[in-house]
Amino acid sequence: RGRPDEQALTFRRSKMTTSFTKMLSGRNTAMLLASLGAGTMATAYLMTDSNTVSAEQRRKLYPPSADFPDLRKHNNCMAHALTPAIYAKLRDKVTPNNWTLDQCIQTGVDNPGHPFIKTVGMVAGDEESYEVFADIFDPVIKDRHNGYDPRTMKHPTDLDASKITNGVFDEKYVLSSRVRTGRSIRGLSLPPCCSRSERREVERVAVQALAGLKGDLAGRYYSLGDMTEKEQQQLIDDHFLFDKPVSPLLTCAFMARDWPDGRGIWHNNEKTFLIWINEEDHTRVISMEKGGNMKRVFERFCRGLQQVEKLIKERGWEFMWNEHLGYILTCPSNLGTGLRAGVHVKLPNLSRDNRFGKILENLRLQKRGTGGVDTAATGDTFDISNNDRLGKSEVELVQLVIDGVNYLIECEKKLERGQDIKVPAPIGQFRK
């Protein structure tokens, strides 16, 4: 069968020799032994010499090659992009918040793959992660976002909902419409990395800002740890309640620490504007309603976001954003707009047509089960939303979903009438 372990260890041992040779001057016998390729036995001897091993010593005793993860069975963006050379270059770096490469990639090491989607396999611990570990984040971003190059390209932000056209769907087909995104508070580390006090600070900043919303946006906050049973049941019935993550993609990224401390749900009285606090991102912002009025959903979305931004700025805070990556979020898949605009739509005929997948692909749409990303579609109702997040603005993406869903509905109607449908030409990637 071949013994890859032995081969790899021999390789590592010879690498250790090279490192140790450089440390030979003025060292003791144990170091000498290690440098001669005596390997881990002698290394252990060195460490029992003085029982304590500092982090600094460990860095030297374990060159990056000793720590390089085994990604042979892995199928995620990180595993495809990470090389021993990149790992060696980045392993000993830390962000200003002391966040490391190993911490970024742990979720991708622990989760080789996902049944329905190609996962990203890494997270940011703070805004600076994307810069300090750019050598791995950049190729991952390129892979995930259709070749988008953060070094050279700029991301457009556009939250002007008045530009939207044809944004009201046929409610015979569209059951509900929803737009979500995330926002991070600059200066505080992200959910994988944050300490309890940082997380509580995020909660404070967000809740204080939300308390200033008025009119149709006025609402209230429910802290996960403090809510009554009755409140909890109501939130479950409304399908608003988020629970402690069970997905290993999230738990392996340290996002569930200290649950439910600092977590909560805010929603307006009309239950059409909802904020999740300290789940997978600092904040997740959701606008939704039953029926097909996506234009109104997006209009409220933009208005709410802009007002929240104004309110936090009044207190000296701002969102994490830059011109290359757009809005900075925990998962690289959500960079740019962080936006997923989608509908629950009934497509019994179209979904059975073998061109369905291709049509979606060309329209740059994805389908999910109505339970969300980790579910398969059952029956004839699908969650249809945009594939892309980065490289196109919010307005562009929502328009793309509107035009695309309208096209799907037209296809469905045609098939109902026994007419044939056409696969549309593929939509271009980034704006020219």
Add this chain to the structure above:
Amino acid sequence: MPFGNTHNALKMKFTSSEEYPDLSKHNNHMAKVLTPAIYERLRSKQTPSGFTLDDVIQTGVDNPGHPFIMTVGCVAGDEETYEVFKELLDPIIMDRHGGYKPTDKHKTDLNPANLKGGDDLDPNYVLSSRVRTGRSIRGFCLPPHCSRGERRAVEKMSVEALDSLSGDLKGKYYALKNMTDAEQQQLIDDHFLFDKPVSPLLLASGMARDWPDGRGIWHNDTKTFLVWVNEEDHLRVISMQKGGNMKEVFNRFCTGLKKIETLFKEKGTSFMWNEHLGYVLTCPSNLGTGLRAGVHVKIPNMSKHAKFEEVLKRLRLQKRGTGGVDTAAVGGTFDISNADRLGFSEVELVQMVVDGVKLLIEMEKKLEKGQSIDDLMPAQK
């Protein structure tokens, strides 16, 4: 976490009370001992390898309680954890280990000749006998904190030592990530295979990172001596067999352990051990001997008796389901083992199990005949 030290210095810009965890709904040893004052004094410290107070307590913060047992709620990342954070860990150790004081000394006794009897537990009642413990290799960080390089080094060193065992201890190593389907099925059928932890107690402390890298199972050809590598501890060592000959199980256990220790010493390292805490392991509950000696025993009548719990308490024994610590007992078959780990030697603990199980069987027999067990009630050990 290896290398980065979870931004210990940066947390210091927030006050201690801003960082203090909410333990109001918690019921574990850590939550009972930790106070804002202790947190304040310890939060700026870290071990030489960078393990911090928050690393120690994270599992206890994330897991308020357990349905069947009072959990410890903290772990060590390295040998020095027990020294650097002794202000927190000493009272937890005292709580968990029956009043064991910071000045107490722990006695190690792995001489099986000192065990009296134990070769005659009634096989009509005792289905199997087992002794397990753990060992940590000095100089390497423990499972919550080790890097991949360290974990692999522990694996390599352990496998080299185990491969040189001979006689009835001769065996073979199965790396979790390399085993064939056939090997895996055999290990499952033998009830040897350990899988990626699902218990949130372990997951929250970082012990499942990089699974299955560096993990594996070694067992001897006769399948009576088994070593787990890099699961919850560096090594878990298990001696077991069907039936009630606990003496034989313990003999093999001691022989095997001593041989392994000798092999490690020849290679210039040793197990983590000191005269106060005995063998040092990841979870404070396993300090001292790290020893759990137990049997699967059929005691349907006894287990329904009103005094069952009281008897166990007096005998210093505990019950579990036959699936292990996170299970409830099914039918009348229980896993009965010693409750203590620290402050008693290995021989003393196995003796308690041997004597205690004998008594439980006597009581079971009486209850079968409809007789009373009142005159058999033991004194508190």
